[in-house]
Amino acid sequence: MLARNIRIALIEDNISWADKEANLNQLKRNLQNIPDGTDIVVLPEMFSTGVITSSKDDALALAERNTGDTMHLLSELAQQHQVAIAGSFLASTANRIYNRAFFIEPSGDETFYDKRHLFALGGEDKIYSQGLFASPIIRFRGLNIKIIICYDLRFPVFCRNTNNQYDLLIAVANWPKARQNAWQKLLIARAIENQAYVCGVNRTGTDPQGIDYGQESSLLIDFKGKIVAQRSTSPIIASDLSPALLSQFREKFPAWRDADPFTISI
Numbered sequence: 285m286l287a288r289n290i291r292i293a294l295i296e297d298n299i300s301w302a303d304k305e306a307n308l309n310q311l312k313r314n315l316q317n318i319p320d321g322t323d324i325v326v327l328p329e330m331f332s333t334g335v336i337t338s339s340k341d342d343a344l345a346l347a348e349r350n351t352g353d354t355m356h357l358l359s360e361l362a363q364q365h366q367v368a369i370a371g372s373f374l375a376s377t378a379n380r381i382y383n384r385a386f387f388i389e390p391s392g393d394e395t396f397y398d399k400r401h402l403f404a405l406g407g408e409d410k411i412y413s414q415g416l417f418a419s420p421i422i423r424f425r426g427l428n429i430k431i432i433i434c435y436d437l438r439f440p441v442f443c444r445n446t447n448n449q450y451d452l453l454i455a456v457a458n459w460p461k462a463r464q465n466a467w468q469k470l471l472i473a474r475a476i477e478n479q480a481y482v483c484g485v486n487r488t489g490t491d492p493q494g495i496d497y498g499q500e501s502s503l504l505i506d507f508k509g510k511i512v513a514q515r516s517t518s519p520i521i522a523s524d525l526s527p528a529l530l531s532q533f534r535e536k537f538p539a540w541r542d543a544d545p546f547t548i549s550i
Contacts, residue, residue: 287425287426287427287527288425288426288527289524289525289526289527289528290323290324290425290426290427290452290524290525290527291319291321291322291323291324291522291523291524291525292322292323292324292325292326292452292483292504292522292523292524292525293318293319293322293324293325293326293367293520293521293522294326294483294485294502294503294504294513294515294520294521294522295311295314295325295326295327295328295485295519295520295521296328296485296486296487296488296499296500296501296502296515296519296521297310297314297328297331297487297488297519298487298488298489299328299330299331299332299333299334299458299487299489299491300334301333301334301491301492302333302334302336302342302346303333304332304333304346304354307331307332307333308332308354308357311327311331311361312361314519314520315361315365315367317518317520318365318367318520318522319520319522322365322367322522323367323368323424323425324367324368324369324370324424324429325365325367325368325369325370326369326370326371326454326456326483326485327369327370327371327456327485328371328456328457328458328485328486328487329371329372329383329433329434329456329457329458329487330372330373330374330383330458331371331372331373331456331487332354332373332374333346333373333374334458334487334491335383335406335408335458335491336374336411337406337407337408337410337411339411340381340410340411343374343381343411343412344376344379344381346374347374347375347376347381348373348374348375348376349375349376349377350375350384350394350396354373355373355386355388355394358386358388359388359392359394362388362389362390363390363391363392365390366390367390368387368388368389368390368424369386369387369388370385370386370387370388370429370431370454370456371385371386371456371485372384372385372386372399372433372456373386375396375398380413381411381412381413382398382399382412382413382415383398383399383402383408383412383433384396384397384398384399385397385398385399385419385431385432385433385456387422387424387429387431389424395420395422395431397415397417397419397420397431397432397433398413398414398415398416398417399412399414399415399433399434399435399436400414400415400418400419400436400442400550401435401436401438401439401442402414402435403434403435408435416550417550418442418548418550419431419432419436421449421450426527427451427452427525427527428449428450428451428452429450429451429452429453429454430443430445430449430450430452430453430454431453431454431455431456432453432454432455432456433455433456433457434455434456434457434458434459436455437455437457437467437470437471437474437484438466438470440473440474440477441546441548442548443474443478444477444478444543444546445477445478445479445480445540446543446545447540448479448480448534448540450478450480451480451481451525451527451530452480452481452482452483452525453474453475453478453480453481453482453483454483454485455471455474455482455483455484455485456485457484457485457486457487458486458487458491458497459486459497459501460495460496460497460498461496461497461498461501462496464486464498464501467484467486467501468484468501468503471484471503471505472505472509472511473509475505475506475507475508475509476507476508476509479507479530479533479534479537479539479540480507480530481504481505481506481507481525481530482503482504482505483503483504483505484501484502484503484504484505485502486501486502488519499515500514500515500516501515502514502515502521504521504523507529507530507533507534508533
């Protein structure tokens, strides 16, 4: 029996720079306005701080372990609203700093992934440690889900959906307005080539370095590469995913069966 439809809510919002309290309070307010029946809420990359690249000391001062206050609050909110919450945060492990994706379920189950492709042009590689493992496949309410972070999107082999391992690819980002044409085209390409839904959630506003992230760039794309939801006036974008329609399309047009076998060296 195929899984029921899954409702996903994308929250595209400005990030208060290095101000966890403000960003967490903003999240609490936004969760009050998600549609009834929402299963998954997706936040931008580094939703609680912004991507700190000014200095390692600055980043360390804000970094938290997986057992820190931010993840504890997210777990409480996931249980309260009976949703899974996905995004990334500024994490620390053994004095190393990571851009760490999370998927927090209402049951309390947690999955993490450290960003593999660090954006050297923006100095991310000088502050953060590279992730050592591929993004895991998460099973939630009948859907198989994979999370990537921002710059990972540019590397199709890393995102490749071998033998339909995942049904939904979540990309969380701080992607500048100047390159949003590439952002949209890459999201669409990942959906078409992987025959999967793709959810891209970007931040808005301008950071202290003067980088403008624009707005209305967060998208939900179906397995044919069609944009099925994007922001209009509200920062919350909601839509339903249909595992049944996805399965039917994969059977009708089984390009995945002809894919080349390969392995990735991590």
